[in-house]
Amino acid sequence: MMSNSIKLIFLKRVKEHYLQLFKLYKSTVDWVVWLYFIIPAMIISVYQYIRWWQVPWNLDMSEEVLTIILFGILFLFLQIGNVRFFMERADQLFYRQFEGKYDQLMKLGMYYSSFINFLLTSIVFLVLAPIFIVQLAYSWYIWIAFFFFIMFARLIVIIARQLLQFRWNGWKYYIAISCFSIVKAWVYMGLVYSWLHFNDPILIILSLFLVISLCITVVFFRLRKNGVFQEDIAREIMLKYRFTSMALQGATIMGAQKFQKLKPPKVKKRSWLFRNSETIFSKRTVQNAMIELHIKYIIRSKERRRSFFQLTSVLLFAIIIAPEIIKWIIWGLGIIIFIQINCAYVSEMKRSIFLKTFDWNEKMSIIYTSRSVFWINAPFLILIGFVAGALLLSWWGLLYGPIFTISISYLIQPLFQK
């Protein structure tokens, strides 16, 4: 039987979590956002959704493509999510010593996470239902069967990912998670195809039975997993502050203080890039040291590196698909966004106490970092200029596009340098 004190503690933590989310929501969304964005968007969405159930949309695509898009979205939904146990660092002082109480906390976390998973899956399936029922004209019962499949499969994926993280680290983890992802994709595709193609109730019931059994097994293993308290705490803290962190990361771009990360229990010892501390410039000057620091600061950080590649991909995609006039606007905005983000990273880098202990000439420091901002942005901007130039200015744009882009970037950069 579950102790009342543990239940109360758990409920108190859940309540605090939602209060924190509410505070964050209040600080980020004001009445202007409600009036001009949220309320109009809600009215239009609800109206369109009701209409969708009555009249199918005139989509200019085949049923096969629509099916691929629908199940592609569901596959992406399968990948995201987490289980929350609402444990706290201080639990190691008390609850961790009493296995029974700790197990109860874990169980409550699993119930909570399953409930949230049920809610989220319901919302996604309700939103996408018109595509399946109205557009593709499949029956309700297959949609409900898919609902249960995705709900249980999602829990399996989330928990299996955690179990793999506990078992392996670094490149071994990437190999394991890649193998898992390949198996997961094949099973998913096979199941979707066989359900839609054969439409056999026995096959559907049998596959659901297998998925539910597998889900119960991984949940059992997860709850029985010992010796992972540090990993669990690191993840819990990350999940607890993920929305605040997202808001602060957004604020970092505007130049606010960086959110302090918790040291994960498993950290990489060496970097793959410049593994033996190689220098980029053979001539050792203060300027070169600063540029080198900036380059390593960007390329050795997974988050910063990813932000540059994501931004490049999004801008290239937008330039390719947008109408001509919008292409020009995206091209110009792209240059500004790159400079803005990189300058924000420079401000963050300069806030380090390590750097402050050196006797800096602030004017020279700005000159050094302006050069590094330019050189780090250059390859990305050249690529954007190359594509935008080719699409907007025909063949000669291939040559002049990159030159225009980096020249404009060089000229406007001082406006953004703090």
Add this chain to the structure above:
Amino acid sequence: MNENVLDVHIERAGYSDSKNTITNIQFHIERGELVGLIGANGSGKSTTIKAILNMLEMDGKVTFSSDKGKRYAYVPEQPSFYEELTLWEHLEFAATVCELPEEWMDYANTLLQDFRMDHVIHHLPTSFSKGMQQKLMIILAFMIKPDVYIVDEPFIGLDPKSTKMLLRYLEKEKERGAGILMSTHVLDTAEKYCDRLLLIADGVIRVNGTLADIQRLAKLDSGSLMDCFEELMEW
């Protein structure tokens, strides 16, 4: 006459809320002098250090009388480093920025060996323990060979061998002529190694003198620094 390497005249310094402020902090550090900054938790030791390093709002004047570029080295209480740079890259960066002569590498290697960090030179400091991160800060400071060291709680997290090594290097630097300001709670070490002590309480300096001065003030002629500290804190 001894030359001062650091002159501190702080009228007021602190954070925007008035709780953590220090007032009328005046002292100097001479060449080859090790000065201990002692006081209870929250008495203003770290605030004093941050004010000296110009990391806080301050009314007053702090003067370093040494060459530009290597005026001081700071060992913070919480190790501060770049997650993206290896141990060696931190040393390399400091050597370049401080324009150290070519021989810096030999000295850096000696320090790395003495502090038993030579096996992790290409590792990222995020993978280090608290003690190892502290040693990185200490090695960086000694490598620069500045005229003034500002050291905040250097013994926290250090193993006994490294503590001994740190004290040996501090002695060596004193002999070279460097001035050292060391904030610490380890009173028996402070008693043994410091030439002068600054006792700070509630943001003001209560005592600025040798152990004998403190004993006299506490009316404990042969009392240890710990006993005197206890006595003076009850005032």
